[in-house]
Amino acid sequence: MTLDIKSVEIKPIRQTYGHVARRIGEGKAATRYEEATYDLQASTNFHYLPTYNSKFEIYDERKTAIKMSDWYKFLDPRQYYYSNYVMTRAKQQEVAEQNFTFIEKRDLLLTMSKDIREQVLKSVVPLRHYEWGANMNNLQLVSESYGSALANAATFHAEDRLGNAQYITRIGLLLGENEGSVLDEAKQIWLQESSWQPLRKLVEDSFVVEDWFELFVLQNVVMDGFIHPLFFDLYEQEISSKGGNIQSMMTEFISTWFEESNKWVDKTLNVAISESEENKQIITTWLNNYIPLVEKATLALAGNLVENPTETVSLIKENFIARLNKNGLNL
Amino acid sequence: MNGNNVLLVLQAVEEAKPMVEAIQKDNPQAIIQNEPAMIKITCPSKLIVKADTMEELIGREWDPQELQLCLVTLAGNVDEDYDHFTIYWDN
Numbered sequence: 001m002t003l004d005i006k007s008v009e010i011k012p013i014r015q016t017y018g019h020v021a022r023r024i025g026e027g028k029a030a031t032r033y034e035e036a037t038y039d040l041q042a043s044t045n046f047h048y049l050p051t052y053n054s055k056f057e058i059y060d061e062r063k064t065a066i067k068m069s070d071w072y073k074f075l076d077p078r079q080y081y082y083s084n085y086v087m088t089r090a091k092q093q094e095v096a097e098q099n100f101t102f103i104e105k106r107d108l109l110l111t112m113s114k115d116i117r118e119q120v121l122k123s124v125v126p127l128r129h130y131e132w133g134a135n136m137n138n139l140q141l142v143s144e145s146y147g148s149a150l151a152n153a154a155t156f157h158a159e160d161r162l163g164n165a166q167y168i169t170r171i172g173l174l175l176g177e178n179e180g181s182v183l184d185e186a187k188q189i190w191l192q193e194s195s196w197q198p199l200r201k202l203v204e205d206s207f208v209v210e211d212w213f214e215l216f217v218l219q220n221v222v223m224d225g226f227i228h229p230l231f232f233d234l235y236e237q238e239i240s241s242k243g244g245n246i247q248s249m250m251t252e253f254i255s256t257w258f259e260e261s262n263k264w265v266d267k268t269l270n271v272a273i274s275e276s277e278e279n280k281q282i283i284t285t286w287l288n289n290y291i292p293l294v295e296k297a298t299l300a301l302a303g304n305l306v307e308n309p310t311e312t313v314s315l316i317k318e319n320f321i322a323r324l325n326k327n328g329l330n331l
Numbered sequence: 332m333n334g335n336n337v338l339l340v341l342q343a344v345e346e347a348k349p350m351v352e353a354i355q356k357d358n359p360q361a362i363i364q365n366e367p368a369m370i371k372i373t374c375p376s377k378l379i380v381k382a383d384t385m386e387e388l389i390g391r392e393w394d395p396q397e398l399q400l401c402l403v404t405l406a407g408n409v410d411e412d413y414d415h416f417t418i419y420w421d422n
Contacts, residue, residue, distance in 0.1 A: 009367045077390035
């Protein structure tokens with residue numbers, strides 16, 4: 001007996017949802033990202049004004065000074081939606097896990113000199129509170145921003161920040177031989193030690209910034225643009241020759257994440273700036289306000305970490321300004 | 332079908348969509364046919380999938396070996412490197 005398998009082709013009547021088709025064109029197949037992003041947020045027929053802020057509708061374009069003709073221009077270049085985001089991070093988590101296992105198995109902690117160990121505990125571990133602040137701020141973006149394109153990406157960004165905080169905590173626990181007291185000490189440093197106070201003030205002040213795009217600029221552009229290169233790039237370069245090599249192994253997730261998420265941060269900034277001259281003006285004003293404050297806070301911390309704090313911070317600033325100018329600003 | 336055509340058949344899965352888009356971009360002569368569960372692509376003498384174009388479309392690094400994961404079949408000689416996947420006829 002021969003078996004003849006025939007296939008019947010059933011042509012779908014529609015390739016995707018109507019609201020997605022209106023954006024990408026009829027008859028085109030939409031990607032999962034497009035379907036999970038475009039026009040998901042309600043934009044009309046709201047019920048009551050929120051009791052916690054009755055000046056605005058629950059989703060309201062007037063919550064920021066930035067004006068956009070279409071809020072879905074803020075697409076995420078990484079095209080993250082739930083499943084590919086989770087898969088990407090799971091893979092990175094596996095690598096990070098391996099690094100920690102490797103360090104423990106080979107007793108690599110012994111290669112880290114006592115001075116550097118102390119320095120990481122005192123001058124890096126308190127940064128977990130900063131990352132937690134960044135988590136809060138990005139969740140604020142999720143609740144205040146307009147359009148699901150930005151809100152989606154900000155949700156993932158917020159979760160990443162919690163992940164960063166957890167990695168820093170883990171480094172603290174590893175170096176402190178699993179004594180929770182190292183975290184209490186780090187918290188006291190964050191709260192009391194004078195070099196941390198400018199950054200702590202910035203983080204706490206950022207919690208009450210009302211304009212959500214201003215908050216995006218302050219947290220994701222300026223603060224991260226100074227703090228991350230100092231802690232997870234230049235500092236690690238400086239200690240790697242002094243027996244601090246394994247620090248970069250333990251923070252590998254954070255530095256790859258920073259590079260990757262900057263693609264989204266830069267694109268978002270670039271889209272807002274290219275929209276109109278007014279947007280560019282407003283963003284430039286915010287940047288001019290915040291850059292000197294963040295620079296000062298970073299300089300205070302650089303003193304704990306590197307030999308030439310002034311030079312290091314001016315290098316960070318130079319790279320940062322170049323990055324902004326590449327995205328359409330003239331600073 | 333023209334004897335000089337190269338052929339690439341991919342599974343009709345999510346990962347193949349940007350590949351088809353990249354192929355259309357870099358090979359204007361390519362003919363795309365949507366078959367049940369697969370996508371048949373034919374092109375005169377040469378078909379190239381560029382990693383650069385893919386990376387632009389998906390926003391992350393793309394290794395041409397990823398193409399193998401949704402590959403059904405192909406006809407032609409293969410030239411594969413870190414930045415491209417090319418199918419061609421030598422004659």
